Amino acid sequence: MERRIKMIGLDLDGTLLTEKKELLPYTRQVLDKAIKEGILVLMATGRPFMGIPEELRYYPGIRYALTSNGARVLEIEGEKVLIEHLLPLERAKKALETLSKYDTLQEVYFGGQAYAPEDKMKHIGRYHHNPYMWEYLLTTRKPVPDIREFVEKQDRDMDKIQGLFADMEERDAAWKELSQQEGLALVGSLGYNIEINASGVNKGTALVELGRMLGIDREEIMACGDGDNDADMLREVGFGVAMENAIDKVKEAADYITVTNDEQGAAKAIERFALRGGELC
Structure with missing residues (x-):
């Protein structure tokens, strides 16, 4: 058979x-x-x-x-x-603006590469609650001084956004706010994160x-x-x-x-x- x-x-x-x-x-x-x-x-x-x-x-x-x-x-x-x-640039910028209201480590993915703010990466344990993920993030993310400024300079649509949260109540609040924005697909594979893709x-x-x-x-x-x-x-x-x-x-x-x-x-x-x-x- x-x-x-x-x-x-x-x-x-x-x-x-x-x-x-x-x-x-x-x-x-x-x-x-x-x-x-x-x-x-x-x-x-x-x-x-x-x-x-x-x-x-x-x-x-x-x-x-x-x-x-x-x-x-x-x-x-x-x-x-x-x-x-891809996640359209303007929707991505609005989502990042929402994430920036909370204590988050924000990541953006362009062309198969992830970028994260260098200051937050120095405090990885605050945002990545699984210690086995620390080396992965530190060795695969390219640090940038300011994530939103970096996105402005890229001026193109992106693969995905991820926000890693220090506080779960803030994660819940951010999820509620993001879910009201059009054109976004939200998941949270780690439990303490929000992953943002284009709708569908x-x-x-x-x-x-x-x-x-x-x-x-x-x-x-x-x-x-x-x-x-x-x-x-x-x-x-x-x-x-x-x-x-x-x-x-x-x-x-x-x-x-x-x-x-x-x-x-x-x-x-x-x-x-x-x-x-x-x-x-």
């Missing part, structure tokens, strides 16, 4: 990577098996392209990357942009759009995730897998709930449902 799964979209934080941001050997073995069997494996992340760990950004056999929650999808060789749904942008629609470009039906696409920005993806694809550590919203959207990311649940689900001899074969 022909294999059902031809493409697999994988979230990174809380899904493919452990809590310590590690890619473990068994997971590597399963990814290698899937690639060898001709399955298109790709990262489907809220991170910018340059925020994907290098070991995965240029993983042998991985040809595509879905980044910034689906705002930018690339063919990795040559970094050719296949799908681009999410991992699910981008993954299905890429599949269509490559001649793969949505029913032949599998996805694994755990956070707020993964719920649409699991609903959109043919077979959605939630991690045991996923939020309830994601579990409700899933066809199957695997074990936690620290137990390599994504790899176990791939082996069970996507590889030759698995349940969906």
Whole structure:
């Protein structure tokens, strides 16, 4: 019988990577098996392209990357942009103005690169509540003196905005205010952040759009995730897998709930449902 799964979209934080941001050997073995069997494996992340760990950004056999929650999808060789749904500049500036009312570390993503204010990066622990994320941010963000001034100078539409909050009550207030602005899609994959894309942008629609470009039906696409920005993806694809550590919203959207990311649940689900001899074969 022909294999059902031809493409697999994988979230990174809380899904493919452990809590310590590690890619473990068994997971590597399963990814290698899937690639060898001709399955298109790709990262489907809220991170910018340059925020994907290098070991995965240029993983042998991985040809595509879905980044910034689906705002930018690339063919990795040559970094050719296949799908681009950008946040219009004026809406982005208004959203940044709202975020600036609160105690936030604001990030802007342009062309696959994230930029953050250098003064706030010096106090990363105040805004990133997970210490395992600190090195990631400090090594992948380009510091700028003033984020809003930087955006003015760029004078172009962007992939995404992210605000990291010191105080959760302020996050709630900012979310309420931002949700009243037109043309924005809001998610919060970390629980203490707000990610802002153009309206209609999410991992699910981008993954299905890429599949269509490559001649793969949505029913032949599998996805694994755990956070707020993964719920649409699991609903959109043919077979959605939630991690045991996923939020309830994601579990409700899933066809199957695997074990936690620290137990390599994504790899176990791939082996069970996507590889030759698995349940969906």
